[in-house]
Amino acid sequence: MTRSSTLLTRSTLLLALAAPFAVQAQAVDSPWLVRVRAVNLDSANKDSTGLGLSINDKVLPEIDFSYFVTPQFAVELILTYPQKQKIRSNGVEIGTLKHLPPTLTAQYHFTDFGAFKPYVGAGVNYTRFSNVNFNPAVAAALQPSVDKNSWGFAxxxxxxYEVSKNLYVNFDVKKVQIRTDVSSFGTKVGEFRVDPWLIGLGIGRRF
Structure with missing residues (x-):
């Protein structure tokens, strides 16, 4: 056998051995999925202060990054920018605040339904309240304040739904625990529970 024939034979054997691994590599999806959503924030607006506190509902933008540890299990980080909300007492506006509510969840994805890919998840939410401003009359009469940090379950x-290769339409519902202590003249007077439902519709792409 000539040298060229030997090289050709070895190359053919190497290609034959590598082919199954190449096919497998092509079949494996990227572990990263990025989604953008429009989300409706629907707050529970419950409080124990006696002031009838509430914030306004609104539609907000959301982006999330999911990393698939396996085809079924993923970790998702959910983000937005600080959202400005109106504070009301018994329906009367008394101030404004901003809140930033990043959420981290662990998810299980069901993979036996073709292009339709449902999932469930649970995790933790951290909300940071900032730029809390009360109307001058309210500030002078009550000197109100709120705890700036909230930790809760999600x-x-x-x-x-995969509409084309690596492109998805997404529908998502979350229940998030967001709560803060309310104080007057430095003394706690109760707790305000936002505890919103977040219902979102968006698109995602796997990279």
């Missing part, structure tokens, strides 16, 4: 369910 539950999630949703689905991705």
């Amino acid at each position: 539950l999630q369910a949703g689905m991705d």
